[in-house]
Amino acid sequence: MPLALHLLALAVFAQGTSEFMLSGLVPDIAHDLGVSVPAAGALTSAFAIGMIVGAPLMAVLAARWSRRAALFGSLSVFLLAHVVGAVTGDYGVLLATRVVAALANAGFLAVALATAASMVGPEAKGRATSILLGGTTLACVVGVPGGALLGQFLGWRAAFWAVALICVPALVAVVRSVPAGAGTRVGARAELAALRSPRLLTVLLLGALVNGATFCTFTYLAPVATEVTRLGAGWVPVLLALFGLGSFAGVSAAGRLSDTYPMRVLVLGGSALLLGWILFALLAGNTTATLVLALVQGGLSFAVGSTLIAQALYAASGAPTLAGGLATAALNVGAALGPWAGGLAIGGGLGYRGVPGVSALLVTLAFVVTCVARVVRGRAGGGATDEAVVAS
Template sequence: MPLAVYVLGLGIFTQGTSEFMLSGLLPDIAADLGVSIPDAGLLISAFALGMVIGAPLLAVATLRLPRRAALVGLQVVFVAAHAVGALAPGYGLLFATRVIGALAYAGFWAVAIATAVTLVPASAKSRAVAVVAGGLTLATIVGVPAGTVLSQYASWRAAFWAVAAATLISAICTLLALPADRGARGARSVRAELRGMARPALWLSYAITAFTFGAVIVTFSYLASLLTDVTGIRDAWVPVLLALFGAGGLLGLVVGGRTAHAAPLATLGWGLAALAVISALLAMAAHTAIVVVALVFALGVAGYVTNPALQSRVFTLAPAAPTLVGATNTAAFNVGNTLAPLLGGLSIDAGLGYASVAWVGASLAVVGLAGVLWAARLERARSFVPVIQNS
């Protein structure tokens, strides 16, 4: 695997830490800025919304730029947004920096995935995607707990400064490690990319992405509360179990990266089936600590084993749109990231308790599995047509 692919994963790690670390910073931010915790929580929604909008928007805006220049430029914007956010005297400015940072991060995701698949042969594309996406999993294992500890012992602003500094270092690495473009990217046009995306199977794949990631994130979003309020695990152990989830996710990425190229739909099917079963078991066994600990790890494995197939399959479906197709997939991930926790919140508000979010996750996984079965049927139909024509 080329060094440049790992450097792209480093960029996702540094920026992805910011995507998830706010869950541990909300009390400090709320107290410092004089807002309620629910209002502070809107900063998370602002980031997710910026990702949904920013991925396709920034992919189009940077389409005619050399990839290395686009990646470094987006990282610089991300660094500037976090520096301003760390200095923000009030909630409004911090909210704005979260949106701007998310737009830059979404653009980086889109261009990074499109770049990674061009740096390796066809047989290694899924593994390259797994390496880049692994940066986000590493962020949940290392970056998010580190940001929480830094906030507890210094301040939430120190965590923002740390993310800015780490992203600046990754931008320098990107500049040094990525090869200069040879002009192929500049020859592309928005119209050509849009034509390449006009495939129903591609949009079905985006729906599968949204449901799959939603099934994972709805349980993860409320996992800390489930562990403390339902399972009865002490607060001090919550970061450890969140890291255990991330470790399971890393294992899932490794396995999925090796199976996604040869059997993408099978990887998605088995992964979603496992995700549905594990989520249901978590809902039913939420009061039993030893079972919950094992299921948290298994949830990470099942949740992320599908990621390489979700990321790489869209490039197979629409090879004529290498930038916009990945950007829209990033937006689909964040549609799931935005809407699924809202469904979980509705379940909790209805008085069903924190364990009910796992049932929501199981239901979303079943819908995603139905989408995979539909995609498999479409694929069989396409392979059958030439046989009929040639007979």
């Protein structure tokens, strides 16, 4: 794989760290800026909304530029947003920087996915995608805990400065490694034509459901561990690290398998993922099962999820930037849907043990969508070789 691809993953690492690090910084931000904890927590929601709205929008806008210009511009804006966030003393300004950073992040990731696919052979998009998404999983394992430690010892602003500094070598890499004319400028109308693909829309819906299942349990993993498994608070970082390590392993494995055997990864991996969430719901009170399943489910979730992203790029090869943007939006819709659904289960009396059960339900819905899509395509005369979901 090209070195430039790994350097793009460094930028994705910085962006993933920024997206998730506020979970450990909210109390300090609230105290420093003189706002309530819920108001500080809204900074995370602002970033998520910016990603959902910005991904397809920025993808269409970026289609008019060369990929190097789009990558450099979006990453520069992302860096500057964190510099402003690190120095401001005004909550409103900080909130605005989170929205701007999310828009820039969405634009960068959409173009980076298309650029990664163009750097490799036509049958290696899955592996290229896995390297980029490896930056996100490493952010969960290393970046988020590192940001929390920086916030604890040096203040929350240090975490913002760290994210900005990590972006600098990635900016240099974009200038030196991505050709000025990389990619073909595609008009917005041509990119939007990709929305007519039923296969693409199906893959995006599957991605949202699978990612929703992932973040449903991941969001509440700490209280599941302490309230259901009865682990001490000191075990929570270990559990999160196991989930993150599993995620990195899953992305890496999918990168080697998803291009050649996409159906096997999705069907077998999806079935194992569903079984795992069911077992988690049943065995959450057992310490060994909880630790093992955190590792396994992290791996399966990201293996299936990254394969679906690669399939989105295959499904819209004529509009790769928009496909990357829509995939980014779909993942963030899932990241918002999952915790909301898990919260409904908790508030509805199922308790924290019901959270993995909701994850199982979301994966079940993904299988239902797959079956319905195949039936519809079959009745429309798609035939067995024109698969509704993935190309084998």
